[in-house]
Amino acid sequence: MSLIRVENLTFSYPSSYDNIFEEVSFQIDTDWKLGFIGRNGRGKTTFLHLLLGKYEYRGRIQASVAFDYFPYPVSDKSRMTAEVLSEVCPQAEEWELLREMSGLEVSAEALWRPFSTLSNGEQTKVLLAALFLQDRHFLLIDEPTNHLDARGREIVSAYLKRKKGFILVSHDRCFLDGCVDHILSINRSKIEVQSGNFSSWFTNFERRQAFERGENEKRKKEIAELQKAARRTAGWSEQIEASKYGTSPVDRGFIGHKSAKMMKRAKSIEARRQRAAEERAGLLQDAETAEELKLFPLTYVSDRLVTFAQVEPVYDGAGICGPVSFEIKRGERIVLDGRNGAGKTSLLKLLMKQPIAYRGTLTIGSGLILSYVPQDTSGLRGLLSDFAAEHHIDESLFKAILRKMGFTRVQFEKKMEDFSAGQKKKALLAKSLCEQAHLYVWDEPLNYIDIDSRIQIEQLIRKFSPTMIFVEHDQAFRNAVATRTISL
Structure with a gap:
């Protein structure tokens, strides 16, 4: 057991006039399992990079352990997984790697496959396994859940619960509750450390x-x-x-x-x-002013909006999931459930009339208006005003929604390619909230989104009851908003 001490830490990026951290002091135990929370843009990843020594800062950080960072950058993914992991942790024996992989429900044969052939979830798991074998290292885990399905999150959370000595950045409340014993929170005025899981901290x-x-x-x-x-x-x-x-x-x-x-x-x-x-x-300095969001869904003329009849997306001539049959009725909020690669995103893309081969019959109601939030944010470019004009949405309303979701006015002047991952996702969500639609089609809308904004969106959906079909692995969110689950 030893301590990591942060004393009078002050930091700002060279291009910014405002300090991200100012005279911050606290200490943490290297045996703790810390959940690291805070709104998008508060500096969670920046703080991890400061611990790694990537930036110059004022103040002092003292630690008797070395820091490792996840996601670990793999330069050549064509190599065998065993070779990649031996680079991550050179002293690890093969039996140790197999033991850790077994705890993460990854088969032993994955070691002898090219790393590139592993799914994103498997890559996450094997890299965590190797990183935790580093002796006297303290692991900085930055949003590991973004490539994990619901079952994968349960497995990794249970695995982390058996470990000690890490800081975990995550916005998934159930995931955090399952594996942490302390919370490190970036509030509006300070960073604080508290014993317990996310639920006890939030209470x-x-x-x-x-x-x-x-x-x-x-x-x-x-x-x-x-x-x-x-x-x-x-x-x-x-x-x-x-x-x-x-x-x-x-x-x-x-x-x-x-x-x-x-x-x-x-x-x-x-x-x-x-x-x-x-x-x-001195009061309410850390109050999060998460204003209420609004949505104005359209009411479709018929009770039935969409019918899937034995629909099966096809890649390279093969179906990627068993044929599925269900209807989307007015007022329903359907969550698609299944492992990564089960075809959830493909079904949503079929709804959006994207060019995907499939078998079966998909019937979409005449004149049905849909609003889509895709998984991928990599194509976002230019200013928010240009984005609003391109998608024919009201710029003032669009920016007002983003303000309510935690954007500062400074961010309105940035190009979207310079946004954080969470800010990019918020831009896509805000666009959808500006659109009046009969059916909202959201594909993993909460990736990288902070907890306060997740709760805002839950409250919005419960209040305005839009008809929805969505994919989301955050169990707390699913429990709060879904009216029906379709398992693939």
């Missing part, structure tokens, strides 16, 4: 915010009352002072003493008001 955070909202209201009322009292006292003091100079004889000494006493009282009230104002300023 504590909500309680603290509720308490601070109550205290904030009390301070507002107190300040208003003190301001009234100060005005009354100042008025009395002026009246008393003016009475010294009347035409009739007066005891100016007595009046002066009384005036001074009233002035002293006024200063005391002002000091109390100032104290209350300072206490109020």
